[in-house]
Amino acid sequence: MDDANETLCIGIDLGTSRSSISGSNGERHVIDSYVGWPVDMVARKLIKKSVLIGREAVENRSMLDLRRPLERGIIKEGSGKDEEAVQEILRHLISLIGIKQKGKARPKVRAVVGVPAEAFRVSKQRLRRAMEGIADSVMLVSEPFAVAYGLEALLHALVIDIGAGTADFCVMQGRYPTEEDQRTLPNAGDSIDEQLASLIREHHPEAQFSIHMIREWKEKSSFVGEAKERVIVTVPIKGKATDLNITDEMRAACESILPPICETMTDLLSKVEPEYQEKVRNNVILAGGSSLIAGLADAIQKSLMELGGGRATVVKDPVFAGSDGGLAIARDASSSDWEKLSL
C-alpha cells in the first residue's frame, strides 16, 4: 500500500542501546543510540560538527556532552536535552535511508515506531511529539507486536524481545495485544552490564574499566550455560595492561536475567487458554540484541521442560526484527488510517 514515490514507509525500533530503521526503499540501518554535543569551542573545532550520533559519538566521548537519551526504551523523563537527543537520533536514522529533511522532493513519511510493551501513555505522547517535523504520520506499537507482525506469528506465539533497557513479552492470540497479553521487565542488556561491572569490581577491585568496555565485552563474549571458551579481557591495573579471566563473571551476569524472564514467560503462558498452551509453548520467539547471548534459547527451552516442553528460537535477524515488523505494519496500513495518525 505504498503510494508510489510520494510516500515512504519506515519501521523504527528505537532502542536504549541501538536503534534500527527499515525503509520501503530497501534501506536498513542500525546505529548506537548515543548523541553527543561538543563540550566547548575547542571540541567543536576538532570535531567540525555541531552534533555527533551513534558510534562516532561514543568514540569521541571525551570531547562531548554524551547522551544516551532512552531509558527502558522510552525518552528519559525530565530533561529537554534528552528529548532533543532523541530527535537527533530520529533525524539521523531518517537521513540514513536517504530522506532529506528539507527540500520540495521530500516524500511523505509514514513511520511505525516500536515502544516497550507496557509504555505509559504519557511516554508515547512524548515520543509522538519528538516525531513532529521528522515524519508526517506516526503509529506507535509495542515492540514485540511489531516483531510478531513482521514474522506473521499472529496466533499461538509468544514473542520475547530482549533489548538493552527492557525485555518485552507479548502473547499473540490473533488479536491486538491487550495489557494482559504483555509484560515489560527491566531485566535486559543494561542490567547484565551493571551486574558484570559489579562482579568484576568485587573480584578484581584494582581493575580499571568503563561501562563502554563492559558493553563491548558483553557484545563479544556473552553466554549462559557451558562456556565454549574462556573470556579474557585486558584492563589496566595500576596503569599496567593486565589480562583478566572474567568467564565466571560473564556467565553469572548473563544468567541473572534468566529467572525473571522464565518466571514472566511461565506466568504469561499460564494465562493462555488451556487448549492452546502447548501450541504457544512450542512457538516461543526470541528477538532483540540481547537474544544473541549464546545459549539463551537453550536455557529458555530448558525452563519450558518444566511446563511440559516447548521450543524457543531466535529470529534470523534479531537486530532488525522490530524495524522490519514496523515496516510491514506501515506498508499494510491504509492511507485513511495514516491520515488519522498524522502529526
Added chain:
Amino acid sequence: METVEQTKLRLLREAVHDNLETVTGIKNKARARRKHPGHLWLWLPLLLLGLGYFELPTIGISRGNAPVPHLAQLPLKPSLSANDNALAEADVAVSTPRPLSRAVVPLSIKTIVIDPGHGGKQTGAISDSGVAEKEITLDVALRLHRLMEKAPFEVFLTREADQTIPLEKRVTFANSKNADLFVSIHVNWMEPRDIRGPETYFVGPSDDPATLNIASIENKESIYSFTDYRRILEKIYVDTRREESRRLAKSIQTELYQSLRQTNPAVENRGVKMAPFVVLVGTQMPAILVEISCLSNDDEVKLLTNADYREKIALALLKGIRSYANKLNGPDRKGS
C-alpha cells in the same frame, strides 16, 4: 476461519484505534493553541476573570459576601474603561474575597500529577515486618497511573522509581506541568496501633495536635526556610483553590472508604481533614494528600502486602478523582 491477511487487517484497525486513544486530548490542546492566535480580544476578558479567580482572593484576608460578577456582565472587548472596571472590581475583591462560583468559570480536569510519597533514602514509615511506606506509595501510584491510561487525563508521576525527591521538587514539578489536580499518596503511622483506615487532607490550618504531628513528619524532607514557609502559609487561608481541594478530598475519601470497607469491614472512615503539608501548600492547583492506610496496624500491613488490595486502593482513588472531575465538568458546567 480468518485468513492471515484478514487477521492482519483486523489487528491494524485495532492498532490504529489504540493509537488514536493515545493521541486524544494532547493533539486537540496543541492545535487549539496554534489555530487561534488572533482571538486575544476574546480571551482577554476571560483571562482577567481567571486572574480574579486565582489571584484576587490571595491578596486579602477577610472573607466577606461581595456579589460575584457574572460572566455576562463583563465586557467582551478590552478598553481603557474596561480595564478601569476590572481594577475597580479588584478593589472590591481585595477587601471581600470569596471564591467564584464554579458556574462562572467552567473548569475541567486535563492534567493530573500523582505523587507517590517518600522514595529513595526517605523511606517514610516502616512496619514492624519491614514494609516501607515508599514501596507501597509507589506501587499504588503506578497502579493508579496504569488505570488512568484509559481515562481522558494526561497523567504525570513525580517519581516512577525508588528515587529521593525533595518535597519542593515535587511541588515545582506539579506547578511546571500546569497540573489541574495534585494527588499525593502516603501511608499513615498512628498511635495507638489499633487505629486503621484512610484519611484525606487538603490544605489549611489545623489545631489538632495529632494532625500537626503527621504534617510535621511528612514535611520532614522540606528545606523551606521559616520565612518562606510563613509566606506561603499566609496564602492558604484565602486561597480559593482550597475549596476545590476540599471537594476532591471528600470525593476520594468517600470512594476509598466505601471500596475498602467491602474487603476490610474493620476499616474506619477517618475523614477529610485540613493540614499544612508542604506539598499541599506549595502547589498551585487543587491538591490533596491521602493516607491510604496505617502501617502501624499489623492487620492493615497484611492487607497492604496483597496486590489485589493495593489494586483496589488504586481503583478507589481513580473513582474518587473521576467522580470529582465529572461533577466539575457536568451539572455545574451546564449552569454556566
